[in-house]
Every structure is written in structure tokens, then in C-alpha cells.
Amino acid sequence: MKITSWAIAIVLAPVILFAQSRTVRPSMDKRFNEYCTSNIFEGKSHKNERLPAFSLPTPDGRILRSADMKGKVLVLDFWATWCAPCRKLTAELDSSLKKYQERKDFQMIGMDYNETVVNKGLSPAAYWKEHKYGFPMTLNNNEYGKSLNAGNPTVIVVDKDGIMRGKWDAWTPHTAEEISVLVWALLEDPRITEADVNKAYEKKEYLKTIHLCDLFMATYPAETGKFAAIKYNARMKMSSKMEALTEVKFVLDTITDYKAFTNRLLGNDTISPSATRTQLFEELMKQAGQEKNYLIYELVAGNYYKAGNRKAAVENAEKALQIARQSGKNAGPMIEQIRSSLEEYRKE
Template structure:
């Protein structure tokens, strides 16, 4: 079955609530917004072409990493396996992200077992010792030694560096991520939330939950909920706010599109809301701030509803845009200085850009 639903009917105040584990919906969402999300691994077919070996929805191979970490002791638990080595920079980053997000700064995942799987440690030497590095970082979850059991399992599932896998409480593979980026650990946390926490807490994926997720700055959760709802003007604005945190590129594209549509239709109230969304997000690029500032300016100049507060909103966004532009200009100077210094034979160019930076200041 392509769509597997585990349904639990719960009586609630004389009515009925429906809770479901919708794997297809999760996979579709991660296909669109996932960071390094994969359905499996690729292998060479008989005709020499590359083909995908799907792992999602298949039983995880049995494993014995140690007396404490094996298929039997992990039975009935959600397990995240993080394949790593000290010589892999992305591996080290993912080890730290998982610890920070799912162990040290949250109680949501306390029943989830994260396992660091130290794999092919001796393949390269970057000056680290696996046990010493792990102990120094004081991670809140265990790691394995690079042993025979690890090697057999890692080879069977075709793990890379890094690879992260999610295995559910039935021993079924529900997620795979290859490589690292800043959102990879967030993806695993979302998958656990969708497949474990939502059914256990009997959460209904509705507008109220999306609002709560936004208030709690759980932007990936909010976007997941919103993508399953029929779109309204309010939901589209909420999607924009969440998406600007989840995917800067996709969020920026939607921001520009919505602002242009609102200008053409003279939807001044939407322009004001767009400006407010941009102002609340302190992580945006200068170009996005300019879109927000322009939206506030159009509202104040043409809506006939401008107030001191909306005028101040426009001022804040223009001021922030100016500061970001200055920072980017100085950053360009620094890049040129570094480039010519590395060249070693362009002292006149280095001096030129140092003077240019001083003059800009």
C-alpha cells in the first residue's frame, strides 16, 4: 500500500477525533522541503545505469553494535542512527546538531534513542581520536566503536558520511538523510514529531496547531501542518512566515510573489502584514528587507490608513536594509582583499581595496 494509515479513534466530548500516521504526506513534504532527504541509496544496475534502491517502509536489517545497542534492546523504540567519523566535518556537525536539538534543549524526544555509529574511522586521519572527541563534547547520547557489527550493518544499508536513518518502533525504516546542512537534524526531529509525538499526544493537524507552532517558533512543524490545509489568505501568510525560516530561497520567492500580487490588486492590508512578517524575522537578506520596506511604504502612502505605528514599521525596515547593504559592501571589500592576498603578487590591489574599505567606513 502506497498510503499507510494507522488510525486510532478516540471519543472526545461526545464526538470523535481521528489521528493518523500518514507516511505518504510526510515523505511528500520532505521531498519538497527536506534537507538532504533521500528515499534510499543508488546502485549500479546490470545495464550500467544507476538505480534507486528504496529503503522507506522496509524492515531495518538486524544489528548488534554492542550489548546495550542492538536490535533486541531497541525493540519498541524510535531510533535515529547517525553514521559518523571524526575525519568527516559534516559528521561532526550533525553529531552536535542532534545533541543540541533533540537532547540538551528539548524534552520532546526523551523516548527516542539516538545512536552515533562510528564507521570507517581509520579511513582518514584529521588529528582526532573518536572516543576522546566524543567524551570532550559530552554528548547526551551513546556512540559505538568501529567494530565488526557496525561495519556489517553500515555496509548493508549503504551508509555514507554522514548518513542518518530513522527507524520506527516497529523496526521499519522511515527516513534517510545523506550529507549535512544546517536543517538536516531539524528534518529528523520533524519526522519523529509527525510519526510519534502527534499520535501519542492525539494532536489534530489544524489551523490552531499551526498557530501554536508559529508562536513557539517551531517553523518546520508549522509549515508541515499548513501544507495539509486548504489554502486561505491567512494560511498563505502563515506559510510565508514559516517558509522564510525553513527555506530562505523558497520563502524569498514566495515573498516577492505575494508582495507583487498585493501591489497590483491594491491589497494594502496584505502588504502591511507582509511588512510585519519581514520585520519579525531578523535573519533575512537585505533584498528581502527591501521588499518588506517597500510593502510598508506602499501601505503608508496609498492605503489612507497609515498610523505612527505603521510609519515606524517602514522606518525600521528601511534602516535595517541600509545596515545590511553596508555590511554586504564591506564584506565584498574583505573578499577582494583575501583574494588578492592569496595571489601573493597583487600588493597594489590589496592596498586599493583596503583604502576603498576605509573610505566606505
């Protein structure tokens, strides 16, 4: 029987439409907090709460009011002239968020905070003017900052409804990028496809890639293997090898087609069809240069034990113990911990 092209199209159309319909919406994701630096100060983080009202003066005599920020994505950057991490983060944010400066639905404010804690004789207003930052700065923010448990530095991102969606209490090499990802999601409100994830990876936007992969895996569990592979590679590109391997450990325990997943990561088909999950993981450890890291093996062993796989738990714990014994005196406490765990894993 001859099958016409239009008949094939009718048969394939539902499949194509399903693939095209698999999208995620980052702005609605409530897990952005996972990408924020943990609050290192006592008290509440205030994330996902409404931003308290403010009315604060700028050096040129203007008053910036929270009431005027309705409908805007707002970034509050708490800083001080004496705080080196603050100055670094402010400069990075000015650079990464400059593209939104002319948008009417975006506002960033520098919040001079705790300026008198360390007196280096610097003027916040003069510093701001000297560096020609593209967003305004306010003075006398101590009381307001304390109400939010702010530190130096602290950055708070607020959505268009006035809800605090993210808070960072420290500078890291990736903090400005993390903040930029959240601002992008809240401003653009994109519907993301798998192609968009691949584009982000190709553009070396690795933090964005990781977040989008998390969203897809949470929304479409059947696609975990595919997106976990992309996420792993993004972690590796960021030199976050421990984090990458930790996530692979989870994936190998939760998906069925783990061989295809691993081959996708390795970029070849050299793994034997009869390879165990432990052998697959060892291949990835070699790729990451972590095959002598006993902490990884101990981590995997514990995970297998919790999942009820005693055999795999014992295999990994034995490997961890072997490597730890070869690593020197500093591993003494860990050797005892691994030995104790191994005894537990071997119990019937």
C-alpha cells in the same frame, strides 16, 4: 421575532464543531521524505522500508541490538571523527533531542562509520567521552552502514514499528531541526489544529510550521489560501525567498480568492480590486526584495503557460527578458532561453 441565545448556539454549534474537527495527524503523513536531504550516493535510499537487524558493540563492551529497539523511535547517526559536517550535526542533534533522552520509547545511537578512510589519529571512543554526548555510540559499523547506503554524515529515523521514515545524507543549517520535527511527530503523535500551526509560527518553529501547513493544505484544499499565507511567511522568516515565491506562484494559480490571500501576506489592503494576478505577484516580489530577479519571472511565466494562461505567460516572460538584458553578460544563455520561451508563448 426574538431569537434567544440558546437558539443561536444551536445554529452555530455545527459550524464551531466543524472548525474544531479540522485536524491533521503528522505521524501518519507519508511525505516526510520531502523534508529529507536527497540521497547523494548511488543505490536505494531505503526510506519507508524496514530497518535491517543489527547487533553492534559499544566502546564499554555492551551490545546494542535492533531487537531491543521495538516500540521505540530510533535515530541512527552515522559519523566519523575526521568528518567536520558529521561532528557538527551530531552536536546539534544531541542538543535538539536531549529532551527525549529519558523517554523509554526513544533511542539515539551514534554509528561510527568509515573511521579509517581518513586517519587523523583520533579515537572515536575518546571523542565521544570528551563531548559528553547523552546517547550511546557503537563501533565497527562499516558493513551495516554500507547496507543502508550511508555516507558521512547520514541520519536515519525509524518509527516504533521499525520502518525507516526519514534519511538525511548531508548537513545543512536546518538538518537537525528537520530531524527533530520528524522525531516529535513520531513520538507525540499529535492531532494538530489551526491554532497549533499559529503557535508553532509564533514560537519561530518555522520548519514545523511549513510541514503542518502542507498537511492542512493537502487534507483541506479549500483552506489552501489561509495556510499557504502562513507557509509563505515562514519561508520568508527562514530567508528562503525563492522557495516562498515559488509556492506563492502555485497558490495564485490554484485558488479563487487570490486578492484576500495576497492582502493577508502583505498585511494591508492597498491592492486594487482590479489588480491582475501578475500585479499581485509583483507586489510580493517587492516585499521579498526579488523584483529584479528574472529567474522568478521566467518561472512564473512557464507555470502560467502550462496552466493555459498565455497572456500571463507572455507578460511575465517579457518582464524576465527585460530584467535579464539589464543584468549583464552572465545572463546571455538565460536571455536566449527566455526569448525562445516567449516565442512559444506568443503562438496562437
